[in-house]
Amino acid sequence: MNEMNDQEKPHMSDIDKTKIEKIIRDYMENDGNALTILQSVQETFGYLSFEVVEHLSEEIGIPLGKMYGIATFYAQFKFHQRGKYIIQICDGTACHVKGSMLLEEFITNELGIRPAETTTDKLFSLEKVSCFGCCAIAPVVFINKDVYGNLTPAKLRRILNKYRKMSIPMKKNRKVKKSKKVKKSKKVKKVKKVK
Amino acid sequence: MKKNMKEIIVCCSTGCNSLGGQEIHDELVKCIKEYNLDKTVKVKPTGCHGFCQTGPRLLINPEGVLYVYLKKTDVKKIIEQHLIGGKIVEELTYKDPVTKKIVQKRDDINFYKHQVSITTNHCGKINPEDIEDYLAVGGYESLKKVLKMKPEQVIKEIKTSRLRGKGGAGFPTGLKWSFLAQETNTPKYLICNGDEGDPGAFMDRTIMESDPQSVIEGMIIGAYATGATSGFVYVRAEKPLAASRIAKAIEQARKYGYLSDNILDSGLKFDIQVRKGAGAFVCGEETALMSSILGHRGSPRPRPPYPANSGLWGKPTNINNVKTWATIPKIIAMGAENYSKIGTKDSSGTAILCLSGNINNAGLIEIPMGTTIRRVVYDIGGGCPNGKKFKAIQIGGPSGGCIPEQYLDVKMIDTQIDFKSITTLGAIMGSGGLIVLDESTCLVDMARYFIKFTQNESCGKCVPCRIGTRKMLHILDKIVMGQGSYEDLDELESLAYTIKNASLCGLGQTSPNPVISTLKYFRDEYEAHIKGICPALVCKNLITYHISPEKCIGCGLCAKSCSVNAIKGELKKTFQIDTNLCIKCGLCFSSCNKNAIYKKTGGK
């Protein structure tokens, strides 16, 4: 364990110390427990990073094993850094009835990721969530804070393309995406040729 | 509201916010200032108005005119035409999807006409982030009334009201409170169960977002009646708005002295904390929930001991649902006798349901217990859209069942009867999710959906639930793929009853309900799947996509959308789908503007 810890140390220095101190302070002040600490870690860092959880476990004296036992029980916790755009598909009953399965399959086909996975370029993550409370516009997809309702696979494709375009100027050398793009534009051309 | 003043009520709850409700509110506030109307027009952000289908929306009082499906650009139009010009903006008012008539006033809309509001009477009327607004509608008057009574009298009053818990099981609330009151071991705790894990329901969240003070007042009354000194509201982290509004409300209640060491100088001491759940359906079960509050894995344990004997930290604890707590102050205010007169002989008061699925008017509704399913689906819900045929309703989420058309006139109640027994007495509603299913829903797929859900959510502690649901899922997978047999149906049935009888907690015990009820009422659909037919055209393995030559105009849109190049054809001529290449993704289906693509089942 100690050796591991040494390896992790350089990472720790990257992480904002004041944020960790705040989590510890909160824990001390409001009789917190392992669950509340893990929630603060995820809230602060977006996911449960091993370094931070281990550091906290040592500082506060809650065994690391217990912390991870709890973390794996609850769906809320994520163990990997998530993509720039988090696609959350509602898998609630109303959305299922209105075809959310097709949306999930579409994303898996299109982006090559299944729920709880992230594209290699860290652009998109896919997650399934139950009822967002907007069943009236089912099926619903959230992308970060934006909500899209009454979706069909065709509409979702247009939306995804919008996000892809938005991120292209920022990162020019994303090979994987590029090749996909090329393929696509070829296809589009093909149809045009028929014209 | 002062004379000559106008009040504009904008819904800023989750459903409407997701479509821009908050932005409409902000734009409205900005524009009212720009037009110098801020002396005569008051803008009020509120919680859910129930009819989320029509959001974002705003209501102008005193005239009661409702504007629906708003966009930011509509705000100026409403100000100029309605507020300044005095003319209703007809094109932004509500059009009834059934009668196709325009209905300008909220109270004339069919969706609202058949409802009664007791538990939700403040929802959509007050600003949930302002305790003053709650006080203005009589908030905390019930508490004052209660503090003049003896604790035993309060419990008696709740018993008289015949209120039953609204969390699904329908246990009489007064009786439950009396168990806690009898305990001599201290301290005692109260819990508000706001986990709401049913994946198709949002009543509890809506109440916490729209009227959080009622929940708090209810808990304080409960504390007085039972001798509890601290309380917890358990709400999922995935419902951030509900969590933050309830937290804010608690803070304000503390500031006003409703939560303190000596509440309103009565000597009553009570405080509430919020605990965030982390997304596990089983945590809605009371013993699992308590384990989660203590920071452990949310595993249920056998009862007894019941929470009233040994709950949080081994101390006496009482747990009630959000809706139950929110109803308490209303019962005190209207009188227990009056409350008990609403509803039926066995179930008093109202039911709060979340109506969605294939229905014209989706949203949150409150109806007297004993209302028939027909009234809910047709009079309030407006029936199925696009002229589709009604097939069934699914009630009670993953623990519930499907009720077919022949029971449309059955009453909805909350007594503890089984989902299997829809009798003349009625059908149990469970937690309150109500999903309308039409002919385009496959009930085998539906059953599989719920079993997959519970299989995922099984905490793994007991074998019948963990292994049994997996086996059921496996069989259902086979059936939806068209590889099932008649023996599978029998095995499914026997598994269902084993799991029901042998599981430790309610999750396992109720998990086969969706299968049991669909097997009972829709066995023909299962049998069709065995023959390779999915009558609703849902199950992927049993359908094929085709293009209708009559409707196709040869635009080629579908071919462009297909990622496997399964569609071939020449522009202006009929396109064709190569069913061998087709991966049935449905992209073309939703791309065609002419609805020329159709699905077929049975036969290759």
Ligand SMILES: Cc1cc2nc3c(=O)[nH]c(=O)nc-3n(C[C@H](O)[C@H](O)[C@H](O)COP(=O)(O)O)c2cc1C
């Ligand atoms: C698997 C399972 C999930 C449950 N989920 C909830 C829930 O989300 N909300 C709730 O109030 N009760 C839920 N319950 C019921 C609770 O155990 C408990 O009966 C209820 O909170 C009591 O409140 P009431 O008497 O006001 O109905 C669930 C029960 C089971 C077995």
Ligand code: SF4
């Ligand atoms: S999109 Fe529709 S109309 Fe156009 S070619 Fe395809 S099937 Fe025909």
Ligand code: SF4
């Ligand atoms: S369903 Fe999908 S794969 Fe099949 S033809 Fe249509 S677009 Fe192509």
Ligand code: FES
């Ligand atoms: S089921 Fe998807 S938002 Fe409710």
Ligand code: FES
């Ligand atoms: S969220 Fe706005 S009406 Fe329900």
